[in-house]
Amino acid sequence: MQKEQIEILQALGAKGEAFGPLWDTLFESALLIHGHVCGGMPLGFRAGLAALKALDVERELNMAKLVVVETGSGHAAGCFADGVQLSTGCTFGKGLIRRAEYGKWALNLIERGSRKAVRVSVRPGVMEASFNSPFVKMRHQGIPPTQVPLDISRPLVEGLIAKPEEELFTISEPFEYPLPESPVTSFNLIFCASCGEAVAENKARLVDGKPMCIPCSGSGS
Ligand SMILES: [Zn+2]
Ligand SMILES: [Zn+2]
CATH class of the missing domain: 3.30.60.20 (Wheat Germ Agglutinin (Isolectin 2); domain 1)
Known part of the structure; x- marks a missing residue:
């Protein structure tokens, strides 16, 4: 990773202050960990944030919550799941994220103890605009994300940061998630x-x- 790439991601990360105090630091970390500028990761990051807010809980630092992300694999915008992990704190290493192979841009955030959950899904129009964007068209031509010009990728992210949550997502009321018993650690x-x-x-x-x-x-x- 080049120094200038890090600087680009850090500058974009600073815009995460729109999400509230300290979220710029987390958004910057998310961009650095993810490694490139794209729409999927920031969209997942915001979806995770919306889920935390809807469930009225903090980012997961321990093991008390779980995410089931519905993106699956083998299609564009799988990066969504990285954003979900990084904003919710429900990460792969902690064993707190499961992937449902639905090919849908949605996540379920679940409190393990109470099984109380919310589901956040990206509005169909947002996905349609994203798949019609010049970014995805270039990706479809085989251009790696880091080689998509920044004047295409950066406005995509800035737009996703600026949009109100309700324009981007459908957020469910809390419901009881049918969670199987967790295996003993x-x-x-x-x-x-x-x-x-x-x-x-x-x-x-x-x-x-x-x-x-x-x-x-x-x-x-
Ligand atoms: Zn990405
Ligand atoms: Zn062995």
């Missing part, structure tokens, strides 16, 4: 009898009485 390690690597205890498999990691056990799951 393991704090114990075992060492695979075959490869010797460390394995979380609850993922180890017994083969002829010996603990093994899933790949060595040959069980495939």
Whole structure:
């Protein structure tokens, strides 16, 4: 990553102050982590923010909330899910984001304890405008996001920052989400009898009485 790319992302990140105190810092981090200027990530970032507000909760720092994002994979604007992770704090590493393969630009933010949830979806007209934008047309021609000229990508983001939430999203009333019981978190390690690597205890498999990691056990799951 070039210094000038970082500076471009930082300058754009400063505009996140429109989301409220300290959100410029988070928006800047989101841009740096995501790595390029596009419409999908900022749209997801704002959708996550709208969900936090609708559920009247803070960004997740621990493990109390969960997101089910409906974007799936294999299409344009998958970047949406990165924005959702970064604004809600429900990240992949914390195990707090699940992907439903619906190919839809929506997320469900769920409080794990109460199962209280809200769903935020991008309005169809916003998606239509986004898919008709010069940015997506260039992406369709195979041009990587970092090579789309900034005078095309930057106004896209600035427009998404400036628009009122209700123009961008449909936000549900709180509802009860049918969340299955969470698996118990393991704090114990075992060492695979075959490869010797460390394995979380609850993922180890017994083969002829010996603990093994899933790949060595040959069980495939
Ligand atoms: Zn992107
Ligand atoms: Zn192993």
